Amino acid sequence: MLLQMKNLVKIVFSQYYNVMNTNILYTYLERLSELLRVEARKKGAEQGLQPIQVEILHYLSQCNRFSDTPMAVTEYLRQTKGTVSQTLKVLEKKGFLHKRPDPNDKRSVHLKLTTAGQKFVSEAVPFSVFQSVCADLSSAQKQNLEQGLHFLLFELLKANQAQTFGVCKSCRYNQKLPNSTFFCQLVGEELSPQETQLICREHVPV
């Protein structure tokens, strides 16, 4: 009887602890995302940019050549086509990006950061305080954090039936070739090792 009581207490405690842990995790993530948003707002304001404009520039700095279209930006940010289209016009006017027609499809354009756009992103994202705090984490802490956040992000995207926008190494279409290059089985093109580090609209988790 005593043993049963002890086991029951253990179960109740572990469930309570799990719930508490989840609440704490949620609070941490909420506060972190708010801090990141505030900082992005500040950095953007220095250049007269709105938060959504900063997000678009950041996205374009890390996406691959199959994902630098207005439609991909719309899907990534989960904004309306109208909002994205207006924002892209402003960014182009301010000289942070330019549009290049697709050589194979005249109706399609690719969005490329200008030198000013690249400079802004490299200086503003991730912001300097974040970088110095991260530098104090050990490699193991960073790895654990990355794995945990990756899991949370992908599961939440899945639950929302949203595209994952992951990188090639976790994509089912990625094929490693012998000469240290890669092949995308979806688009039928070779990819350089650098390209496989970029996020992709067509990504499908393994």
Ligand code: SF4
């Ligand atoms: S392998 Fe996957 S992530 Fe990489 S380019 Fe192809 S579809 Fe995109």
